[in-house]
Amino acid sequence: MMKLDPKIPAGPLETKWDRHRFSEKLVSPNNKRNITVIVVGTGLAGASAASTLGQLGYQVKCFCFQDSPRRAHSIAAQGGINAAKNYQDDGDSVARLFYDTIKGGDFRSREANVYRLAQVSAQIIDQCVALGVPFAREYGGQLANRSFGGVQVSRTFYCRGQTGQQLLLGAYSALCWQIERGQVTMHPRTEMLDLIVIDGQARGIVVRDLVTGRVSIQTAHAVVLATGGYSNVYYLSTNASGSNVTATYRAWKQGAAFANPCFMQIHPTAIPPGDEHQAKLTLMSESLRNDGRLWVPKMAADHRPPGDIPAEERDYFLERRYPRFGNLAPRDIASRAVKTVCDEGHGVGPGGQGVYLDFADVIERQGQDVVHERYGNLFDMYNRITGEDAYHVPMRIYPAPHYTMGGLWVDYNLMSTIPGLFVIGEANFADHGANRLGASSLMQGLADGYFILPYTIGHYLATAKLLSVGEDHKESRAALQRVTDRISRLLNAKGRRPAASFHREVGKFLWDHCGMSRNKAGLELALRSIPALREEFWRTVVVPGSGEAFNQELEYAGRVADYLEFAELLCHDALHREESCGAHFREEHQTADGEPTRDDTCFAHVAAWEYREHAVPILHKEPLAFEFVQPTTRSYQ
Amino acid sequence: MKFTLKIWRQKSPDEKGRFVTYEAHDVGSGMSFLEMLDSVNQGLITKGEEPVAFEQDCREGICGSCSLVINGTPHGPDRGISTCQLYMRRFPDGAVITVEPWRARAFPIIKDLVVDRRALDRIMQAGGYISANTGGAVDGNVLLIGKDQAETAMDAASCIGCGACVAACKNASAMLFVAAKVSHLAILPQGKPERTHRVRAMLEAMDREGFGSCGNQYECEAVCPKSISVRFIANLNREYVRAGVVESGLPAEPESPHAESA
Numbered sequence A: 001m002m003k004l005d006p007k008i009p010a011g012p013l014e015t016k017w018d019r020h021r022f023s024e025k026l027v028s029p030n031n032k033r034n035i036t037v038i039v040v041g042t043g044l045a046g047a048s049a050a051s052t053l054g055q056l057g058y059q060v061k062c063f064c065f066q067d068s069p070r071r072a073h074s075i076a077a078q079g080g081i082n083a084a085k086n087y088q089d090d091g092d093s094v095a096r097l098f099y100d101t102i103k104g105g106d107f108r109s110r111e112a113n114v115y116r117l118a119q120v121s122a123q124i125i126d127q128c129v130a131l132g133v134p135f136a137r138e139y140g141g142q143l144a145n146r147s148f149g150g151v152q153v154s155r156t157f158y159c160r161g162q163t164g165q166q167l168l169l170g171a172y173s174a175l176c177w178q179i180e181r182g183q184v185t186m187h188p189r190t191e192m193l194d195l196i197v198i199d200g201q202a203r204g205i206v207v208r209d210l211v212t213g214r215v216s217i218q219t220a221h222a223v224v225l226a227t228g229g230y231s232n233v234y235y236l237s238t239n240a241s242g243s244n245v246t247a248t249y250r251a252w253k254q255g256a257a258f259a260n261p262c263f264m265q266i267h268p269t270a271i272p273p274g275d276e277h278q279a280k281l282t283l284m285s286e287s288l289r290n291d292g293r294l295w296v297p298k299m300a301a302d303h304r305p306p307g308d309i310p311a312e313e314r315d316y317f318l319e320r321r322y323p324r325f326g327n328l329a330p331r332d333i334a335s336r337a338v339k340t341v342c343d344e345g346h347g348v349g350p351g352g353q354g355v356y357l358d359f360a361d362v363i364e365r366q367g368q369d370v371v372h373e374r375y376g377n378l379f380d381m382y383n384r385i386t387g388e389d390a391y392h393v394p395m396r397i398y399p400a401p402h403y404t405m406g407g408l409w410v411d412y413n414l415m416s417t418i419p420g421l422f423v424i425g426e427a428n429f430a431d432h433g434a435n436r437l438g439a440s441s442l443m444q445g446l447a448d449g450y451f452i453l454p455y456t457i458g459h460y461l462a463t464a465k466l467l468s469v470g471e472d473h474k475e476s477r478a479a480l481q482r483v484t485d486r487i488s489r490l491l492n493a494k495g496r497r498p499a500a501s502f503h504r505e506v507g508k509f510l511w512d513h514c515g516m517s518r519n520k521a522g523l524e525l526a527l528r529s530i531p532a533l534r535e536e537f538w539r540t541v542v543v544p545g546s547g548e549a550f551n552q553e554l555e556y557a558g559r560v561a562d563y564l565e566f567a568e569l570l571c572h573d574a575l576h577r578e579e580s581c582g583a584h585f586r587e588e589h590q591t592a593d594g595e596p597t598r599d600d601t602c603f604a605h606v607a608a609w610e611y612r613e614h615a616v617p618i619l620h621k622e623p624l625a626f627e628f629v630q631p632t633t634r635s636y637q
Numbered sequence B: 001m002k003f004t005l006k007i008w009r010q011k012s013p014d015e016k017g018r019f020v021t022y023e024a025h026d027v028g029s030g031m032s033f034l035e036m037l038d039s040v041n042q043g044l045i046t047k048g049e050e051p052v053a054f055e056q057d058c059r060e061g062i063c064g065s066c067s068l069v070i071n072g073t074p075h076g077p078d079r080g081i082s083t084c085q086l087y088m089r090r091f092p093d094g095a096v097i098t099v100e101p102w103r104a105r106a107f108p109i110i111k112d113l114v115v116d117r118r119a120l121d122r123i124m125q126a127g128g129y130i131s132a133n134t135g136g137a138v139d140g141n142v143l144l145i146g147k148d149q150a151e152t153a154m155d156a157a158s159c160i161g162c163g164a165c166v167a168a169c170k171n172a173s174a175m176l177f178v179a180a181k182v183s184h185l186a187i188l189p190q191g192k193p194e195r196t197h198r199v200r201a202m203l204e205a206m207d208r209e210g211f212g213s214c215g216n217q218y219e220c221e222a223v224c225p226k227s228i229s230v231r232f233i234a235n236l237n238r239e240y241v242r243a244g245v246v247e248s249g250l251p252a253e254p255e256s257p258h259a260e261s262a
């Protein structure tokens, strides 16, 4: 029977982390070199964790599927990273960042975790500066800030529109240093395909070398997953095409609880989808909403060019519905508002899937140069993709799957329900509740990797009884067998349908029935249809080539096979949650004017799902106690 | 639109490769170059044939994975973009397009259009970092860094590590890549203490990995998706000379308060 113990330290919120760190056991310096830790993933979370663990003296084996650790999906983050520095003296503080994050997450996250995140946020910026991250600066040489969706202070640090790139290159450079020192062994182009659990402890992984196709067993004293999110289960998302659910999903099947899988962030501002060949949706940074105004024609099916529609015939729908936050309303709220106006027939562009994001007013007020300086690269990107010039015609945008608040369940120490399996970054569920605020994922990834995990894993390693295990242990062999069986099953499927067509189909299903708004009938339909699709996959898929060689289609088909199972878990979770909170909107639970209704009596819990073979997963609940803030109706009106 | 593609196919590192011709039909002008290749691949897979292997991940010009030589030019005909940012409206209907991998001694071919670029990572491991331990960093505002200086560092730091500069260079030199990292860190006060070691170690690693030397032809800048300026190569050369001076015991750049005393 699975037990969820969040291990939240007792006592005042402000001192929980300090006291916890002090009470934790340390591994003696001499012992560290005899301890091996596996880190899967080299995004912000993985690279910062692997480099810090290496620096502390552990032997680290680090894995990523890209050809270089620097190419992890984190590289694509644009807008910025939050920190409670209060450099602008505009009333920011640790308490405010904490409160904003808890409220932004619609009171579905743990107070203690979020408070700790806010506490370490300031240190992250200092660490990144020390590593040479070229943050934007003011003329006087001080660090610059911008404000970012959903909050009223300027606490976002940035490097042009390439913040993720620069933060990741900082962490990557730290990783390079540890590789050079021999503390970290890097295995690029190596994919984790299963988890090895021995005597109830995570003791290794099974990996496939993507160049030679060789499958091997890697053992260690503990395993850290930093494998990112699963937005690509929707087929089209803003994520890099390699981002996938395989690592966390396989860990789930080995006994790690999966928490809140249905908490899925749909970002309001992506370039609308085009034709069926489209491979991804490109995000237009949220920072654009600082100056751009969202509108649609008041008249449905109005096909006039935007410039011909006079001001009084435009509906600035966010400003109308949420006068206090206007165009800066949080993502879940903005996305739903976009969907509503499009569903009512006011959408613009192909298929009516789009709304205008208009810069005319700011250009008139401050000039095109100012807009160019702020967003030049984004306007260029938009132009390249759509062929349109957003300085003169408003951009068209539409929501897109973007970030997964759900992930493997972890306790305060970032350890999953499998002892020795730690999960950090987007791959865990911990800090963002039912909705994440902009610029806070980079913060969380680096908080976990640089400052939290390196402490908490030490306590585990110092106190757990870890017998020596090897590749020939029967559990290691069994895991290896699972992987090779599955690979040969994929290669031997003798159909004619490429894996991508299944991916597109399951993605469309989820988008329609488990996307921005959900209802019981739709979810039940999805739950009936997905198994049939999965069955068809195994019957009719084709995967050319061999397993003992570089084979991208084999890699991809394996990920699609996992999506086809994972999609069901997502729908189970969405079905169970009979309330609307954050990004999860159940049509049955809304007010007369379409605002979500949260149910704190029945659903103030984390839903953690336990895998069962050939059966509906078991739901466990971690109650969320709010000792320090009072859950309120999250109003941005 | 339709296109005739001549694509380099090579089963494995040791096998001989060759161009194979494919027809791409029903290509929309709004499709990206990689989406066009995807659709060719879907056709191959449906026939049970192996798709063309190529690299991609972010598809928005930032991860540095995509790496195709298109009609002889790394990342294709447009300046300042990577392969994934190229759209088919850029080509005339019916055009013949050749597609090849990066070609350089230091980048052995793995399969088809995929090459092994780990040599670039090894150059970074030789010195492309600041040795700053996690924890104990001073407040970010203690180091005042002028806006211009920060912007120049950012220009250099924008390198996505794609290797197009190498592919474009007759000598297959990685100078622009090395220059970008050396300059980024040398411009910032945090990077100054290790600058002497860094420039030497990185250049030595570059030689060791089999990259050629710079012939001052500047093809690299022309194909660089981030338009990294060759001015940084001049800067790299200065850093290298400076490292020699430091070694000799003479004062280097007396105006710089952060230079080490070595």
Ligand SMILES: Cc1cc2nc3c(=O)[nH]c(=O)nc-3n(C[C@H](O)[C@H](O)[C@H](O)COP(=O)(O)OP(=O)(O)OC[C@H]3O[C@@H](n4cnc5c(N)ncnc54)[C@H](O)[C@@H]3O)c2cc1C
Residues within 6 Å of the ligand: A040, A041, A042, A043, A044, A045, A046, A063, A064, A065, A066, A069, A071, A072, A073, A074, A075, A076, A077, A078, A079, A080, A081, A163, A164, A190, A191, A192, A193, A226, A227, A228, A229, A238, A239, A240, A243, A244, A246, A247, A283, A402, A403, A424, A425, A426, A427, A438, A439, A440, A441, A442, A443, A445
């Ligand atoms: C376009 C875009 C813009 C964004 N902008 C912002 C922003 O401005 N601010 C913000 O805070 N957040 C932003 N985000 C969110 C943020 O970028 C991500 O949530 C965050 O970077 C995730 O980091 P990570 O380290 O958890 O995982 P990732 O960066 O996704 O890294 C995952 C790593 O795991 C590896 N991996 C995965 N599976 C396996 C496997 N099976 N075997 C081996 N290796 C594996 C990968 O190779 C990779 O190295 C943005 C996201 C997108 C898509």
Ligand code: SF4
Residues within 6 Å of the ligand: B158, B159, B160, B161, B162, B163, B164, B165, B166, B176, B177, B180, B220, B223, B224, B225, B226, B227, B228
């Ligand atoms: S310098 Fe330019 S071309 Fe060379 S690796 Fe960097 S981004 Fe690519």
Ligand code: FES
Residues within 6 Å of the ligand: B055, B056, B057, B058, B059, B060, B061, B062, B063, B064, B065, B066, B082, B083, B084, B085
């Ligand atoms: S795919 Fe990432 S830069 Fe082209």
